[in-house]
Amino acid sequence: MNRLPIIREFMELVEIDVASKNERVIADVVTKKLKDIGCLVYEDNTGEKIGGNTGNLFAILEGTREGALLFSAHLDRVANGIGIKPKIVGSKIVSNGTILSADDVSGIAAILDGLRKVVNSKKSHPRIEILLTVCEEKGVSGSKYVDYSQIKSKIAFVLDSPGRIGRVINAAPSKASLNFEVVGKSAHAGNFPEKGVNSLVTAAKVLSRIKDGRIDEITTANWASIESLSPTNVVNS
Template identity: 30%
Template sequence: MAAELGMEEDDFYEQFASPAHPAGTWQMGGPAERTRAVEMGELIGATAGVMATSYVLPKVVTALAGDNAVVSSVAGSLIGPLAGMIVGGWQENTLGLGRAAGELVGGGLSKLGVGNTLPQNAVPAKFEGKESEPGLLKSAFLGLNKAIAEPIIGPLVDATVATNGLFAETPVQTMDFSPRPLPKVNRERLIKNFVEIASIYGPSGEEKLVGEELVKRTTALGATAKTKEDGTVIATLKASPGYEDAPTVMLSAHQDTVEPTNPKAIRVSDYKIHTDGKHILGADDRAGIAQILEGLQSVLEQGLPHPEVKLVFPVDEERGLRGAGRLQAEDISQRPTLGFVVDALDVNTLHLTNDAVLLQPRSKKYSFSQADPVAQIALRSMAQAGTKPKVRHAPILTGAGSDANTPAFNSGLIRSLAVGVGEQNMHTGMEQIKTDDLERAALHVVGYITNACDLMVQGDEIIPRT
């Protein structure tokens, strides 16, 4: 690609770097070969490093404190181990001593023939990631956590997301993308539409009004919409002429909220949207809906080429991924499809791995290489929007699932990732979303759609367009 444009390789990558993510911070080329032994070694080593620090740090502080009863008391309380975990996570994220040790052990085992090589370019569109049900011990653990964690799900998720962030990887670019103008969306319209959609009554199991609004809005954009018996809305927009051979892009956000939002409680300030503190905002996942609609509308208004787009808005996500769980892959798409489930928390996070989760014991795992086309599109789209991606193979159990964990979203010819929305303190009266994050996630959606035009379908495979 660089040669075709008459550019040096360094200049080429510099042009496509974003202000927030300079070319020098990207790792260019293919990711290093990995085996399951190396992956597990890194995971165990990093986790052991954090846990060891959480145990050792309070002991060291207590010893240094001597006769200082206050310091010793604090270090001996829950604060000590938590502080140790933070320090340990910082160490693993910067020095990576535990991860490095695990990689050495895993590498040694790999040389002995232990652990198959993990696929790194993952070009076939058929899902080849990991998929399994939790075992007996994990199921018991999940059941216990459901009983004790549900009342504090918001803070639990925020704490877990922060912990997982300590294990973020360096983003890797393995595909060349065509030069494109920086993405644009209508910020004022996005905020207005989010508040309108968040105000619609639609808790889990009672999403009828939300579904009707989605049919109206998607039809106005030129899509063909249909509503399934349970209320899930699926809309299809045909590809631009000349891009019928590009992979389908699926964009998804669930309709329901954990409880109704009081429209009179919503507050919009210069930098964030929140409530009066007594009601939820409903950004989970009405913000995702608004971002998807704004991203698609912006693509159409600017006349940008786009592949076939599938919009999937499931119901009843909050009570166990029920709506998405009832879908079959064929209900969504019967051709190679790149899916983006706009229902994670951090706007700059790309979840390459989603483990079985605390409150959704039936959810599936998925795992992708950064070199997978769906990951490359996501990383590229984030960088174009000025976002520095955080790539996570989360070793810590997350506190809630997303529809990306259901078989329909990651089976057959569909591969999906959970991507960031930007809300904070979900499911609580403290829930909020920064307007900058709301806008950035919508800019990402523009990229998910347009960057997919650089790929094409060949048989059941997704390959770069030449």
Template identity: 25%
Template sequence: MDRTDGHERRTIERIDGAAMRSQVERWVMVNSGTHNVAGLGTMAGLLADAFATLPGEVSLVDPDPVETVDADGTVRAIDHGRHLLVRVRPQAPVRMLFTGHMDTVYGATHAFQTMQYIDADTLNGPGAADMKGGLSVMLAALKAVEAAEIGDHFGYDVMINSDEETGSFSSARLIERVARGKVAAFTYEPALPDGTLAGARGGTGNFSIVVTGRSAHAGRNPEEGRNAIVAAADIALRLNAVRGPRLAVNPARIDGGGPNNVVPDHAVLRVNFRPHGADEITRARAQIDAAVAMVAAAHDVEIAVHGSFNRPPKPIDAGAAKLFALVQQVGADLSIPIAWRDTGGVCDGNNIAACGVPVIDTMGVRGGAIHSPQEYMIVDSLAERAGLSAVAIARIAGLGGL
């Protein structure tokens, strides 16, 4: 049963689902893998043109420098695309933040490059749900709100980054900057196929631990060598032992070594942490430091640690609970059931919440099988989710906040 008022119904009626479908089809056909800088440039241009229909200033922001650690332990800079920023009524007293990402997990050489319809309401394509469909939902909702003449008291920023899929390292400072002073935020990651949203999220930290030993002949004088592979394995075992109910630890890979008759003099351990609280980040950092110190002494090797906890945990605090309650009420008024559940995944919503801003980070389309060639978007959810966002935004603006 529709419990919206006439003004809200007129706002929803402005949303053109067919135009959104065509828009997503065009965007999906542009490869914008995180490391495809040329493709990201094309995608950024398309988005800049599309979001220029909003009454704000559109700009492309250069990425911050980012380094990576190669398999041989070399630290080098990597390129990223520019990030899209739209500022609408920056002097308004009530302001929201809307974020998304233009990058996908599928690079220019990946086999998954084209779209197809599984059936009339299911689009399979790279980034269809995650999150080119979500970007279309965001834009349609904001255009509908603007057409409703929301008023000069309400403004917002839109930030669409080019590196979310690899951790938002080149956009983290931009996210922190645009989050300041916002009453609430929506991020347009996909909801589950049934519309369930992500609630609380754990955090994540990724580390590359470079071990430098000493090579020697494995048969003639092995005692003169310092085996970097063994040392890296020792670190992996020590870190794995600290896992617990609120801290997942995954030693994922060891690069290094060489011929069987040579004591390996280098290794790189890759390890991922999933903390479910700030205290677990503190504990994990202490355990990394302790493991490195003990292994360096025990194996007589040099160790360098690269990485960070780039996604803090995202709890459902009082502000987030109010925002979820508002969206749930909007959903009820639109006959769209809204539920949420905790998840181990991470996204830019973690970073926004760490800035003290209430955020719902799965306001995008309904879909599934993301990060796989089976990824799909439910087409009918484009207009559905745009309407949900538009009414929620209008109510927050009308209330002057949460």
């Protein structure tokens, strides 16, 4: 069977039983492959921190010229990723009742294949850094504990998304939440209103001066709730 090495390696790796917090076997296999390619490989102690048995892998292929590039993927997979038996049907690789675990073994296989191509080409290349995280499928828990100070690259390619071949995602939505407390000065609303400073009125003035709705082409803002618990006869503090 004349299959591309990347196909063979993908099928080899998906057959390894893996779950989030149980990436030990695939991490060991991939570590050996990275070392065979010529990388230095380090494993951190994230496994202990998240209750797993494996840390994030950080590998370096020293550069033969200036610069650094990072490639990343994750070692774990979603549930039902045990006992995978992939097979080739036509032009596709399919599983048999389990997940296929293309997410994210395809990323790992592509990185390994790319590294070998770089080394075999004998051409000069920048320092290549590889970050393979654990427990991505459960709250990206592994990447939270990566020591980012060890990374020299300013550019990273994360091989972990579906879609047509060649698609690059270079932005993603994110959210920032603001909570603020306005403190006024309480006073009897009937007898001494001039002694008070109404925090609710102050908050309304503040909000009226901050733009909401569509801020610009890519930004929206929404003030969702305001809370005040003052009785009616007290200047709201």
